[in-house]
Amino acid sequence: MGWRDVATNGRWRLAGHGRPLPDAFRAPVRGLRGLEIGGPSAVFGTGGRYPVYPSLSACDGVQWRASTAWHDLDEQEPYAPEGAASGHFYVADGGTLDGLPDSAWDVVLSSHVIEHFANPLRALQAWRRVLVDRGWVVLVAPHMSGTFDHRRPATTLDHLIADFAAGTAEDDLTHLEETLALHDRARDADALTPEEWAEARGDNLNTRLLHHHVFDGERLLLMLDEAQLKIEQVAVRHPHDIFVLARFAAEEEHPDNTAVLRKDAPWRRKSPFSIDRPR
Incomplete structure (x- = not known):
């Protein structure tokens, strides 16, 4: 790590980016039953920046398979994100949740997973199905400017809508060549050739x-x-995280997100990334 990185880390740590998020991010889901997609996740643990596990009454988990590049779980064991049994572990695709019951959970939580779905709008639709009416979503996503994706073009909403309309599935490799060409391996920790x-x-x-x-x-x-x-609630934190607390609107209602989508929204001014800040 060079001196510039040390200085940048120090700057944002002094600005509070290493501290847990305010209670407003956790209070609405306190005492609820959660379903985590793709965990366990340290960020949601007691010492994490979005420590939501301790707030939940129980938390089930789902992975597309028991053993992945990130986790090695056991289908026969309970889901235990902080070491103690918290709920049931399901093996199912997190983008479709096939086989999981409707309206069974109060909140879906997910960290650094949404970017791995070929069809994220379909995934969000599936999450809505397993939630109670007006259920919650606790989401952490990587900000492109702070990761190995910083050279890639940001995905447009039109592209996501087109993927949803086309029923794009997980075997889609549309973005493979772009990834191979623009991925910054200097920011990637793996040891592969x-x-x-x-x-x-x-x-x-x-x-x-x-x-x-x-x-x-x-x-x-x-x-x-x-x-x-x-x-x-929304916050962008150094070094590379976007934190969101959101809630599904009623079926026939479109929510008013004007306040957070404005060019002068407060989260923009506090973001460590120039692409977010008002211009």
Whole structure:
């Protein structure tokens, strides 16, 4: 880590970016039953920046398979994100949740997963199905400017809508060539050779390593707005996270997210990334 990185880290730590999010991000889901997509996630733990696990009455988990590049879980064991049994562990695709019951959870939580879905609007629709009416979503997504995706173009809402309309599935490799060309491996911690790295992403149906889509703050919020989510809280934190608490609107209602989508919205002024800030 060079001196510029040290200085940048220090600047944003002094600005509070290393501290847990305010209670307003957690209070609405306190005592509720959660379903985590793609966990466990340290960010949601007691010492994390979005410590929501301790607030929930219980938390079930779902992974597309028990053993992944990130976790090695056991289908026969309970879901235990902080070591103690919290709920049931399901093996199902987090983008469709096939086989999971309707209206069974109060809140869906997910960290650094939404970018791995080829069809995130379809995923959000599936999450809505398993939630109670006006259920909550606790979402953490990587900000493109702080990750190895910083050279890639941000995904537009039109592109996401087209994927949804086309029924794009997880075997889609539309973004593979872009990833191979623009991914900044200097910011990637894996130890694979270039050939191994490219092969793993080309086999994405069996690895799920590919970031199909990349987001800045605005584009993530536009996607959530399109999915009929009322965005209650949002914060962008150094080094690379967008934190959102949102709630699905009633079936025939479109939420008013004007306040968070404005060019002078407070979250923009506090973002560490120039692409978010008012110009």
